[in-house]
Amino acid sequence: MPDIKEKVKKELMNYKEFKKKYGASNQEIAREVFLENKDAMQIKKEKTAVNNLEKIFSAVFSISYKKGFQAMSMRDLSQKTGMSLGALYAYFPGKEKLLGIIQKQGWSLIKKKLDPAIRDQEDYLEKLKAVIKTHVFLSELYRPWFYFTFMEVRQLKPAEIEIVKSMEEYTQNTLYEILVLGEKKKIFKSGHHNLTASLIKSMQQDWYLKRWKYRKMKVTVDQFTDHLISLVEPLVLLQTS
Amino acid sequence: MPDIKEKVKKELMNYKEFKKKYGASNQEIAREVFLENKDAMQIKKEKTAVNNLEKIFSAVFSISYKKGFQAMSMRDLSQKTGMSLGALYAYFPGKEKLLGIIQKQGWSLIKKKLDPAIRDQEDYLEKLKAVIKTHVFLSELYRPWFYFTFMEVRQLKPAEIEIVKSMEEYTQNTLYEILVLGEKKKIFKSGHHNLTASLIKSMQQDWYLKRWKYRKMKVTVDQFTDHLISLVEPLVLLQTS
DNA sequence: GTCTATACACAGATAGAC
DNA sequence: GTCTATCTGTGTATAGAC
Numbered sequence: 127m128p129d130i131k132e133k134v135k136k137e138l139m140n141y142k143e144f145k146k147k148y149g150a151s152n153q154e155i156a157r158e159v160f161l162e163n164k165d166a167m168q169i170k171k172e173k174t175a176v177n178n179l180e181k182i183f184s185a186v187f188s189i190s191y192k193k194g195f196q197a198m199s200m201r202d203l204s205q206k207t208g209m210s211l212g213a214l215y216a217y218f219p220g221k222e223k224l225l226g227i228i229q230k231q232g233w234s235l236i237k238k239k240l241d242p243a244i245r246d247q248e249d250y251l252e253k254l255k256a257v258i259k260t261h262v263f264l265s266e267l268y269r270p271w272f273y274f275t276f277m278e279v280r281q282l283k284p285a286e287i288e289i290v291k292s293m294e295e296y297t298q299n300t301l302y303e304i305l306v307l308g309e310k311k312k313i314f315k316s317g318h319h320n321l322t323a324s325l326i327k328s329m330q331q332d333w334y335l336k337r338w339k340y341r342k343m344k345v346t347v348d349q350f351t352d353h354l355i356s357l358v359e360p361l362v363l364l365q366t367s
Numbered sequence: 368m369p370d371i372k373e374k375v376k377k378e379l380m381n382y383k384e385f386k387k388k389y390g391a392s393n394q395e396i397a398r399e400v401f402l403e404n405k406d407a408m409q410i411k412k413e414k415t416a417v418n419n420l421e422k423i424f425s426a427v428f429s430i431s432y433k434k435g436f437q438a439m440s441m442r443d444l445s446q447k448t449g450m451s452l453g454a455l456y457a458y459f460p461g462k463e464k465l466l467g468i469i470q471k472q473g474w475s476l477i478k479k480k481l482d483p484a485i486r487d488q489e490d491y492l493e494k495l496k497a498v499i500k501t502h503v504f505l506s507e508l509y510r511p512w513f514y515f516t517f518m519e520v521r522q523l524k525p526a527e528i529e530i531v532k533s534m535e536e537y538t539q540n541t542l543y544e545i546l547v548l549g550e551k552k553k554i555f556k557s558g559h560h561n562l563t564a565s566l567i568k569s570m571q572q573d574w575y576l577k578r579w580k581y582r583k584m585k586v587t588v589d590q591f592t593d594h595l596i597s598l599v600e601p602l603v604l605l606q607t608s
Numbered sequence: 609g610t611c612t613a614t615a616c617a618c619a620g621a622t623a624g625a626c
Numbered sequence: 627g628t629c630t631a632t633c634t635g636t637g638t639a640t641a642g643a644c
Contacts, residue, residue: 168609170609174609178609192521193437193522194437194522196435196438197437199638201636210610210611211612211638212610212611212612212640213610215640220639221637280432291579291580295580318590321590322598324573324581325570325573325598328569328570328573329566329569332566332568343561343562345559353559353566357563357566360601360602361601410627411627412627440618440620441619442618442619450628451629451630452621452629452630453621453623453630453631454628456620456621462619462621
């Protein structure tokens with residue numbers, strides 16, 4: 127049992143360190159979107175485009191957080207960004223397409239940042255903890271993107287919804303595989319790992335779905351992840367006493 | 368340790384039994400809404416009103432599950448219910464008010480059914496298990512109501528949003544209190560009980576937020592609750608070995 | 609690249625016949 | 627109690643001046 131206690135004590139990085147290491151600025155994200163979509167955009171000057179895209183995304187998040195994307199009118203968006211209606215349509219061909227762009231960028235963001243974190247650790251318990259921590263920290267760093275992708279899935283076309291669902295299954299699977307391999311190595315309990323993975327995911331998700339609550343409870347993201355991990359540990363580890 | 372094993376084995380009722388005991392039909396709910404709102408309704412004949420309210424709610428759930436309440440037009444609703452636009456407005460004074468009626472009924476439903484379940488059990492572990500089980504079973508029985516109240520909160524007016532938030536805190540608090548009292552009786556571990564309660568709640572919620580996933584995984588509501596409870600137990604119980 | 613002005617579709621809601 | 631027809635505001639989107 128001492129070896130396990132040791133591992134438990136070996137703390138992973140906290141949010142501040144994480145942010146320093148992984149934190150892409152909003153500008154970088156806007157730049158990515160520009161490069162991805164510049165053929166369809168009327169704006170050709172990168173600096174202008176990136177600047178305004180940043181304003182647009184931020185406004186979309188702010189408005190749709192309050193009333194949802196569908197309830198946000200283009201006039202709302204125009205007012206919030208300080209750009210005219212006509213100008214907005216130079217950046218994307220229509221409201222529906224704007225939704226698609228944001229959703230796509232959101233998911234690619236999540237996937238791109240989550241994948242490397244999984245490979246970093248060797249030990250399965252550490253791997254599991256790293257994945258959980260990374261996911262929650264990411265959702266903190268890109269909270270608007272996470273919240274938006276979850277809440278606005280329904281607005282997408284059926285084909286796109288299927289893509290999003292497969293993404294959900296993909297991230298669940300990263301947890302699932304760790305649990306299965308950990309069991310094979312006799313570190314983790316046996317059990318319905320897919321169900322366990324799903325439940326772990328739901329707890330992670332709570333952080334960005336119910337931010338108002340955790341803010342009210344004065345729980346920091348570090349406290350949240352530590353607590354979550356301390357709950358998950360006895361849940362997956364073989365009895366060691 | 369044997370006493371605890373005993374208690375664990377003592378199974379609570381399954382979903383089928385639960386449904387038989389608690390299951391209010393959609394008609395009963397529609398009737399409640401009618402009695403609550405009949406002053407504001409132009410329809411006076413109970414039988415007619417209840418019948419059509421039932422159709423209306425079912426149509427609202429079906430349409431807004433796919434695209435959200437805001438995106439549902441009154442014409443959508445008219446088509447789905449088979450009632451004319453004019454007829455619909457005899458049942459509620461406007462779309463916004465309809466939203467309010469459904470939200471209010473949803474929350475009163477949850478509260479009314481959840482409260483008695485808590486009082487049923489004496490032992491704290493049993494009480495905790497009963498609350499979790501009841502909550503998940505209720506969310507299965509009234510899935511459209513649960514899903515709708517969660518997803519459409521943002522459409523409400525600020526004052527109403529506050530009410531909903533306090534409801535969320537209320538149900539979390541039922542879990543919290545059990546954890547605190549259980550700790551006092553030396554049955555449960557100490558810890559940040561509010562955070563634990565919040566996380567348990569998020570797992571419960573996953574059942575109705577991600578039904579498509581559990582359907583795909585072929586997990587029944589009984590399997591889900593049993594698994595959830597088996598995860599929560601080691602999480603709150605004092606080490607007994 | 610960005611603006612103003614405007615087209616035109618569709619939303620919520622009501623009046624009045626039946 | 628329910629229908630059809632219609633009013634009026636607001637939505638998305640575009641055209642064309644600057």
